[in-house]
Amino acid sequence: MASKYFKKLTTRNTLLTLVFFALPFILLLVVVDLEISRLIKNQINQQLAGAVQENIKTIQLFLQDRLIDLGSVARLDCPDLKCLGDKEKLFLSLIQEKKWYDFIFIADLDGQIIQSYNRVLQGNISDRNYFRVSVRGQAFISDIFFSDITGTNVMIISQPILNVQGKIIGVLGASLNLNYLYGLLSDLRVGKTSELFLLSSEGLILSPTKLGAFPFAEKAFAGEINPHKGENGVITHIDYRGQEVLCAYQRLPGTNIYLASEMDLKEALLPVHRFNRIILYFFIPSFLFLVIISNLYSRRVTSLLQKLTSNLARALDECRERRRQLDLINKELENKIIESDRLARELQLSEQYIMHLIDSISLGLVGTDLEGRITHFNKHFKTIFELEEIQRGASIFEIAPVLKDKEIEEAFYRVVRESVARQLLARKLDRGHGEEYFNLSLFPILNGDNRLLGITILVENVTEKEKLRAKLAEYEKLSALSQLALGAAHEINNPLLGISSFLEILLEETPDPQKKQQIEVVLDNVYRISQTIRGLLNFARPAPPQFTKVNINQLIEDTLSFLSHQPLFKKVKIEQKFYPQLPPITADLNQIRQVLTNILINAAQAMPDGGRLSVETSKIKFEDFIQIDISDTGVGIPPENLKKIFDPFFTTKKSQGTGLGLSISLSYIKSHNGDIQVKSQPGKGTTFTIILPTRQKGRLQGKKEEVIT
DSSP, X not given: OHHHHHHHHHHHHHHHHHHHHHHHHHHHHHHHHHHHHHHHHHHHHHHHHHHHHHHHHHHHHXXXXXXXXXXXXXXXXXXXXXXXXXXXXXXXXXXXXXXXXXXXXXXOTTSBXXXXXXXXXXXXXXXXXXXXXXXXXXXXXEEEEEOTTTSSEEEEEEEEEEOTTSOEXXXXXXXXXXXXXXXXXXXXXXXXXXXXXXXXXXXXXXXXOTTOOOTTTSBSSSSSSOOOOSSEEEEEEEOTXXXXXXXXXXXXTTSSEEEEEEEEHHHHTHHHHHHHHHHHHHHHHHHHHHHHHHHHHHHHHHHHHHTHHHHHHHHHHHHHHHXXXXXXXXXXXXXXHHHHHHHHHHHHHHHHHHHHHHHTOOSEEEEEOTTSBEEEEOHHHHHHTTOSOOOTTSBHHHHSGGGOOHHHHHHHHHHHHHOOOEEEEEEEEXXXXXXXXXXXXXXXXXXXXXXXEEEEEEEEEOHHHHHHHHHHHHHHHHHHHHHHHHHHHHHHHHHHHHHHHHHHHHHHHOOOHHHHHHHHHHHHHHHHHHHHHHHHHHHHSOOOOOOEEEOHHHHHHHHHHHHTTSGGGTTEEEEEEOOTTOOOEEEOHHHHXXXXXXXXXXXXXXXXXXXXXXXXXXXXXXXSEEEEEEEEOSSOOOHHHHTTTTSTTOOSSGGGOOSOHHHHHHHHHHHTTOEEEEEEETTTEEEEEEEEESSOTTSOTTOOOOEEO
């Protein structure tokens, strides 16, 4: 009986385990499958719609260009249509060389064709829609239709012909070269069954297709109802081959022509079917594994229940053994109490020794227990921290709040943990008298058994020594940097002068305007390098800025216009928000432009995968200062580097930077009596704020100056 019961219990536990674990797993797989399938379908729809939109833009641009071509020819310098004969060569070149048109014709106000090019046309077009629209003074683009005059399919664009007085005297029309128009279509899909074609509002295919439909002979769909409705959409329907397809379409603006991108639904949904198979392949082994694990687990539970009776007896034996162990622990505790009494006596002797030792030390000394409560101190400690009274047992970090510093507390508790002395040299503390520097030494107090009893802290005020050492280090650093900057500037400036001279001569001697423009771009960058070299010289041997009136909004716009064409800015979206009433300021144009260039390039380099660069100008209320905010959405600056970014030669770009850009920028802004502020959050972005006075001190307020942009 017991055996049958345990077998039933095993089966029941197996089923319950499967229901408990397998049901959520199955639901999760179903949800994941549905969500991934939806995402894949949306992606395919977006790809088809994107192909249509890109081609619509291409065709629309082509048609607008052709309207502009005809519009420029349709404005005459004479009173009637006779002078249009002088433009015969131009019409023939548009037909034969550009291959944009099949033929061009001219009609008078009665609709009678009086002249045609590349094809002999006769007849009256007064009943044509394009003629009626253009004779009223508007350009027109027709649909693709069969012309009874030419006997072929045509697409007509027309413009009103204006004489020298601006009066409409006729209509100029041209039939687009449909093969050229079809050649503009670019199927962006790679699928075997994808195709892109034009169709009319009635659903008639107007252009050749990849899969062999006959233009002007077949409909793009099976049945009588056209599924292509409205301006655009993505639909599923049966095409001219009888295949179910996924179709994205959009109406060509100003016409009744649709552009459609289709793909067999079976091929489009192939990634979904593949994903479903992957889910199935994953589910079957997992379910089988879960069945095996559930059965093993149930057998294990049943086996444990069978052994419960025998284990109860064993548990009683373990209880007896634990009681015996508790007796041993009690004896050990008694020994610990005795040991504690001995340690208390030793501690009392140690305290007496410490009291004598404290009085013999000239430095500030304080002793604490392991929790930071004061046990001993000397008079010099009270003098250093200007303490009138110290209560033994009080926390040292509350008695002397200036010591409540994260690094000091970490050092204190590390000595407590490791029983190893630590030193904090030249630690900067602020006691309300300005910044002061202290040497702190923390020593563990051990008894004869190497048991840690407390901490001894020695404090020495080394403020004057540190100030003198910092000044000497700064002088040495600036001296070395000045020598390095002067040497580098002179070594670069000499060959740069030769390059600029050669480019200037080449600019004068080159007759080709395009080459002249290219040389001017290179020469402008050489001048910019020269300005950077001058910045190095100014850093090593500062020269006074050359002040002029500067339009900051225009200067920022010009700088962004130049930088936006650089590869570094290709993925960067630039936003500008200029204060419209921003006054001109007195500044050195080249220095301020160099500062903007340095900060903008740093912002772009902080967004290697693209992002948003925002530049905003504003006037500071009630003050003669303007403000420039440059923000990016890049990687940000770590807090430990934020105070170093303006130090010369400090860089995080390794081989890609010199570390001088922000240092020189700060020196330029300081020479303008301005300031640069930085705010940054790692992973979110950085904002540089430049503050500049509208006028420089000592300059004449009423003096007229040229505003330079």
